[in-house]
Amino acid sequence: MLAGFLDALFNGLSIGAVLLIAALGLAIVFGLMGVINMAHGELMMLGAYTTFVVQNFCKQLGGLWFEIYIFLALILAFLLTAVAGLILEKGVIRYLYGRPLETLLATWGVSLILQQFVRSVNWVIIAGVALFCLFFFGGLGILKSRADKIRRRTVVGVLLVLSLSVAIATGNFLGQTYQLAVTQPWFGAQNVDVTAPSWLQDGLSLGSLQLPYARLFIIALTIVCVTGIYIFLQHSLWGLRIRAVTQNRSMSACLGIPTEKVDAITFALGSGLAGVAGCAISLLGSVGPNTGQNYIIDTFMVVVVGGVGNLAGTVVAALGIGTANYLIGSGTLALLFTPVESLANFFNFFATTSMAKVMVFALIIAFLQWKPGGIFPQKGRTVDA
């Protein structure tokens, strides 16, 4: 009985930890900034692909490098997705603050672009995009100082056409000259293989139980991330500013807090966490262009149930949903109710993976009817601000 209880506890915790680490970045972006970021899953996917690249690199170095590549991948995934998030914020989201519907559509578009990007990215595309950026933004920068004579719109129009044609022409030229070497996609549409280091592949045996090391690693990583975020938000200068802007944007601006910078940093942080999550899930699941899609619904579910605007709610919601999913899906609940036959039959009906999802969704809807603001709703005058 005790072993069964411990098993259920551990498994619920491990499913919850995956949900939590995936939702943590979203909790910051959606919870603190109110930005509905549909591209969150794709940022996770970028993190997972970073892991793939680091893994391949370390495999070539061999030996000890392969055993510790995961730590290197975690750091790089964080940095890379943070930069991607920063570009996303500066390029798209900044213009859409306070317009949730437009943000939703725009970030969904970004998610589609990112998915197709990893499918078809090759040297030609990279060269084309780099050249375009160089000419377009470089040209804008140079002309900016003397644009007083020429109309800005004309400059943008001409530059756009010029740099586009240069980029396309170079791309065509490269593709025809070097053929397959440059046009072959880096990853392709197929899934890629991320193999965990050998010390993460097996499990820890405790009597009849076996705790997979990958799960333990993710639980530990989740704890580290949550603690890190908590310390950052509560005990650092930028954390203080982020909380201030969350509570009252205009007052913070009046007091001299650079709110735009705060927004950018918050978004980059949330995106970076998505990258870390992507790295973590590559230990458990598949890595492909669709990876992000498999998690996006669950992550939103966690954040909404947890209540917008605080991390404690997210933690409780993730662990709660994870445990509920496990207890219902594995049939443990049905086993528990064996004495009461009708209840046992009821839970047995839901004791498959698909039906467990149905039941958890139903429970969540019922819960949100009862507490529309989530587990820990925001209180006070700032709510409707």
Added chain:
Amino acid sequence: MTTRFNRRRFLVCSGATLGTSLLLKACANNPTNTSENANSPEGTSATPAAATTSGKTIKVGILHSLSGTMAISEKSVVDAEKLAIKEINAAGGVLGKQIEAIVEDGASNWDTFREKATKLIDQDRVAVVFGCWTSASRKNVKPVFESKNHMLWYPVQYEGQECSKNIFYTGAAPNQQIEPAVDWLLKNKGKEFFLIGSDYVFPRTANEIIKAQLEALGGKTVGEDYLPLGNTEVTPIITKIKQKLPNGGVIFNTLNGDSNVAFFKQLKGAGLTPNKYPTMSVSIAEEEVKAIGVEYLKGHYAAWNYFQTVDTPANKKFVAAFKKEYGENRVTNDPMEAAYVAVYLWKQAVEKAGTTDIAKVRDAAYGQSFDAPEGKVTMNANHHLSKIVRIGEVRDDGLFNIVFATPKAVEPVPWNQFVKSTKGYACDWSDPRKGEKYKI
């Protein structure tokens, strides 16, 4: 309203127009038909509507998922079909004409498959379509091919219980993959089975068959569960397997796509090793082993008609040609081989019929034999192939060690004889009185 239309504004507008048209041109210049850059001086667009064989090429459609969750598997099938077409073209083509492949992306979306099938038939006027992987996509395009009386060659093993006049099945029927695998497992690995599959038509029908077969042969189904396509959380299922099979037993896996990766990664983490819990998969071949990782799969089993390690001269030639075309690190697998064979069988049928007319090619296809990489295959009047069944064990290099093979080709039985509603029925399209489903 009077807007100034001066030179500056004109420049901007025309510049933008030019840029847009350039961009559109660049996009349009990137078509998916393979033979266009090779040799097509003729104006194919001028081909009159009804005639598929006029002009210098014969158009064939290739309809698979190049994106989405099924792309992992279907992309390589497209490669195999293109290889076969290239070989046929190099050897002089069909009826003296080159084959031109028109590739469409079904995008792992079953509705897209239906749209693209309609497009290939109505707009491109193809002579035949090679395509589909999942049963869901096949079920979705089946009415299209039947209502337009067209022809689809389907290269993947499937759950059976179907025998369309307009589809040729070059993969295995259940009695050519699932049933021999269950027999072999019962004899060599144990009597208690746990069934796990993706939540759609193939795994559910396949598991019905397995359950009926186990009941008939004295085995026992201790549990079954289905994962939604793309789901990667398998912890509850692993718990169930441990509960139901505490002392080990057979896992029969009909998962498809991404879920397989999660399943095997977490199976190993949970300590369910192949010597205690041998897993038999019917959707994992060489290509999937590579994407999942050999470490996780070593020692597990798969049932197919073809493995890359099959020792026939035709296979050596096929593997060498494929590696030469697509790179040394590529592998070949059963659906790829079946797709490759499908193109050749269609070519033989067209040559025998002397035309690409659908009805004549269909009649000519019956009885066609081909010395395939897997051994000699024959097209039967029930639109399925007679083929050898093999069981392989994953070895260190990611290929399969063939541990069992039937001594001779197994005749296909599309209507399952273990399931009550189809017991005693068969299919024969060569006899107009028999057709899709008749009582033996």
